[in-house]
Amino acid sequence: MEDYIVRATAANTQIRAFAASTTELVEQARQRHNTSPVASAALGRLLTGGVMMGSMMKNPTDILTLQVKCGGPIGGLTVTADSQGNVKGYVNNPDVILPAKNGKLDVGGALGPGFLNVIKDMGLKEPYSGQTVLQTGEIAEDLTYYFATSEQVPSSVGLGVLMEKDNTVRCAGGFIVQVMPFIEDEVLDRLEKNIQNIQSVTAMLDNGHTPEDMLAQVLEGLDLEIVDTLPVQFSCNCSKDRIEKAIISIGKKDIQSMIEDGEDIEVKCHFCNTAYNYTVEELKELLEKSR
Numbered sequence: 001m002e003d004y005i006v007r008a009t010a011a012n013t014q015i016r017a018f019a020a021s022t023t024e025l026v027e028q029a030r031q032r033h034n035t036s037p038v039a040s041a042a043l044g045r046l047l048t049g050g051v052m053m054g055s056m057m058k059n060p061t062d063i064l065t066l067q068v069k070c071g072g073p074i075g076g077l078t079v080t081a082d083s084q085g086n087v088k089g090y091v092n093n094p095d096v097i098l099p100a101k102n103g104k105l106d107v108g109g110a111l112g113p114g115f116l117n118v119i120k121d122m123g124l125k126e127p128y129s130g131q132t133v134l135q136t137g138e139i140a141e142d143l144t145y146y147f148a149t150s151e152q153v154p155s156s157v158g159l160g161v162l163m164e165k166d167n168t169v170r171c172a173g174g175f176i177v178q179v180m181p182f183i184e185d186e187v188l189d190r191l192e193k194n195i196q197n198i199q200s201v202t203a204m205l206d207n208g209h210t211p212e213d214m215l216a217q218v219l220e221g222l223d224l225e226i227v228d229t230l231p232v233q234f235s236c237n238c239s240k241d242r243i244e245k246a247i248i249s250i251g252k253k254d255i256q257s258m259i260e261d262g263e264d265i266e267v268k269c270h271f272c273n274t275a276y277n278y279t280v281e282e283l284k285e286l287l288e289k290s291r
């Protein structure tokens with residue numbers, strides 16, 4: 001089944017909500033980066049949060065980047081999403097293995113202490129950027145904290161990635177629910193009660209819940225209105241041309257030394273791990289274009 005986001009409102013627009021199924025795109029990321037189970041879960045949660053946050057932006061050219069800088073063994077994570085459902089990302093150390101904690105993958109242990117940077121490039125002179133301290137390193141709580149402190153939007157974020165025994169992705173998805181400043185007390189009470197009573201995201205996904213089902217549970221009794229759905233996918237816009245520009249930018253000296261080595265080089269895109277090859281002849285052409 002294809003991944004998608006559902007965008008919705010509830011309680012006569014006092015609440016806005018997003019829910020996503022991301023099993024395919026998280027599995028795609030796992031295959032491309034050959035991530036360990038805990039790295040797959042960490043990256044999958046950030047990709048899921050990122051693609052929903054991307055879909056909150058207005059313009060087709062807007063770009064959202066979520067960057068985790070942390071002291072734990074995973075070393076850091078980066079996710080980039082646009083507003084059209086395209087998302088990509090990587091972890092610094094895809095091989096990290098940790099013992100399970102309370103029978104679950106120890107994502108918080110993999111991240112350790114650190115920071116979450118949220119950067120939104122909306123074509124303005126300066127991109128918007130907000131930095132918050134990681135709360136638990138479990139990612140959903142960290143995004144909740146970011147929304148509350150940096151954007152002043154009280155939110156509830158649930159993210160889940162469940163792995164198969166063979167280390168492929170069994171299911172992945174999540175939701176973000178945000179309340180507007182004019183929310184009525186009884187609506188907020190009901191929402192808080194619902195959130196206390198729902199199953200975990202992984203349990204909902206494992207029970208076959210669609211994004212619509214998840215929102216129906218979170219917003220039960222609150223007049224859920226689905227606004228639209230958006231297909232989402234792991235997608236990278238790298239190309240040999242773009243990588244070439246990066247090589248040119250490293251400068252004549254380094255390109256010259258690669259040419260003197262006399263061997264073809266392979267450059268991999270961080271985000272999708274696609275390898276691009278350059279022959280010595282091609283490097284000589286790039287040297288010409290370099291300053």
Ligand SMILES: [Zn+2]
Nearest residue numbers: 236238269272
């Ligand atoms: Zn790429």
